Amino acid sequence: MDGEYDVVIVGAGPGGSAVACELAPRGFRVLLLDKEYFPREKTCGDGVAPRAVHALYRLGLRGELEGRFQRTSGIRFYATRGGLTEVRYPMGSRYPDHGYVVPRRELDFMLLRRARELGAEVWEGCRATEVLPQRNGRFPGVRAEREGRRVEIAARYIVGADGPTSLVGGKLGMLNRDPLFLGVSVRCYMRGAEGVRDFLEIYPEDAISPACGWIFPVDGETVNVGAGFMLYARTRRDLNVNRVFEDFVARTRHAASKLRHAEPLGRTRGALLRVGLGGSVPVKGNVLLVGDAASMTNPISGEGITYALESGRWAGETLAAALRSGDPGLAENYRRILEWHYRRYFRLGTMAIRYGNNPWFVNPLLFTTSRVTRLGDKMGRFLMNCRRSDHPL
Numbered sequence: 169m170d171g172e173y174d175v176v177i178v179g180a181g182p183g184g185s186a187v188a189c190e191l192a193p194r195g196f197r198v199l200l201l202d203k204e205y206f207p208r209e210k211t212c213g214d215g216v217a218p219r220a221v222h223a224l225y226r227l228g229l230r231g232e233l234e235g236r237f238q239r240t241s242g243i244r245f246y247a248t249r250g251g252l253t254e255v256r257y258p259m260g261s262r263y264p265d266h267g268y269v270v271p272r273r274e275l276d277f278m279l280l281r282r283a284r285e286l287g288a289e290v291w292e293g294c295r296a297t298e299v300l301p302q303r304n305g306r307f308p309g310v311r312a313e314r315e316g317r318r319v320e321i322a323a324r325y326i327v328g329a330d331g332p333t334s335l336v337g338g339k340l341g342m343l344n345r346d347p348l349f350l351g352v353s354v355r356c357y358m359r360g361a362e363g364v365r366d367f368l369e370i371y372p373e374d375a376i377s378p379a380c381g382w383i384f385p386v387d388g389e390t391v392n393v394g395a396g397f398m399l400y401a402r403t404r405r406d407l408n409v410n411r412v413f414e415d416f417v418a419r420t421r422h423a424a425s426k427l428r429h430a431e432p433l434g435r436t437r438g439a440l441l442r443v444g445l446g447g448s449v450p451v452k453g454n455v456l457l458v459g460d461a462a463s464m465t466n467p468i469s470g471e472g473i474t475y476a477l478e479s480g481r482w483a484g485e486t487l488a489a490a491l492r493s494g495d496p497g498l499a500e501n502y503r504r505i506l507e508w509h510y511r512r513y514f515r516l517g518t519m520a521i522r523y524g525n526n527p528w529f530v531n532p533l534l535f536t537t538s539r540v541t542r543l544g545d546k547m548g549r550f551l552m553n554c555r556r557s558d559h560p561l
């Protein structure tokens with residue numbers, strides 16, 4: 169073995185770093201590994217919702233965020249025939265009254281540095297290739313490639329935080345391929361958009377239905393532009409995500425007019441989303457999945473940073489209890505915690521998006537919410553999974 173740890177975490181996105189930030193300061197031996205060298209690109213809309221901001225502040229990152237990145241005051245929805253609905257944070261909840269747009273190149277690097285500061289050992293450029301075969305009822309560690317060398321890492325617990333195509337989850341049969349829980353999106357940075365300031369802008373426009381597009385302000389000049397859809401929607405129409413993106417930029421009523429003079433900065437990049445908690449089994453023996461690997465993206469908004477940070481925290485807390493008590497059975501509590509917090513909302517969201525995501529419903533809905541502020545606020549709270557009575561977690 170090339171190292172022995174209490175916990176090895178595969179993947180240093182927000183989910184993996186959040187687990188490391190919980191465990192390392194409690195004195196556990198934690199290895200956080202990622203196949204990339206940081207800072208690295210990650211395909212994302214970069215929208216950090218107030219719930220995620222709360223989780224980042226809790227990790228001590230307020231000073232790194234404030235004044236450095238674009239703050240957002242709420243969300244604007246543009247429907248082709250429904251007009252504009254504006255919803256302002258904090259949406260009645262007790263989460264912060266603002267969000268941010270933070271390029272993932274920066275956000276993930278910031279989290280990785282924090283995990284390191286708190287005592288986690290970090291191996292960049294290390295790709296996990298296998299979960300070692302089960303012995304005495306537990307998986308003893310992972311095999312990986314590091315700087316051209318094959319290494320074996322022993323650990324009492326393994327966390328798969330390696331995104332929607334998780335190697336850990338895939339090898340152990342913890343992922344399913346149900347298109348109800350899978351989506352695909354592309355994004356491109358652009359310069360020269362008109363009138364996009366401190367709101368996240370979401371465009372469920374007729375020309376790209378059942379896909380949805382977005383324009384998020386990254387700074388005074390740059391925007392993050394993207395579009396995506398759920399995979400089951402493909403059966404309804406011959407959908408291609410790159411064509412959808414082109415239609416979004418050129419042929420929508422509201423977005424295209426804002427983007428008519430915009431120039432792309434770099435190429436359009438795409439990625440899979442695993443949503444709604446139903447696309448994975450989050451615990452198998454001494455292996456836990458977090459974030460996208462655990463299918464933790466919000467099925468309505470496509471927002472996953474919040475859920476990667478929150479599930480990472482709960483995985484860390486659960487593992488700390490299991491390691492302290494020596495009772496491996498406690499790992500199962502993690503599944504219960506996820507279900508307690510998200511199952512109802514994610515189920516409702518999965519159904520709402522499946523049956524409500526069409527112009528016949530969206531246009532009248534947004535027409536109404538654009539005129540009745542109270543309904544607009546309710547819709548915004550539902551989308552962001554914030555209730556009036558919420559206490560920050």
Ligand SMILES: Cc1cc2nc3c(=O)[nH]c(=O)nc-3n(C[C@H](O)[C@H](O)[C@H](O)COP(=O)(O)OP(=O)(O)OC[C@H]3O[C@@H](n4cnc5c(N)ncnc54)[C@H](O)[C@@H]3O)c2cc1C
Nearest residue numbers: 179181182183203212213214215296331353459460472473
């Ligand atoms: C186009 C698009 C737009 C999105 N927009 C938003 C948005 O605006 N706001 C929002 O909140 N969410 C958004 N999401 C969702 C969000 O990106 C994810 O939910 C979030 O990144 C999940 O974090 P994670 O830590 O679980 O996984 P990831 O961020 O995917 O991190 C996984 C890490 O694992 C590493 N890894 C993978 N395999 C291995 C391996 N075998 N060995 C070692 N390392 C490995 C990867 O290099 C990566 O660093 C978007 C997603 C997409 C696709």
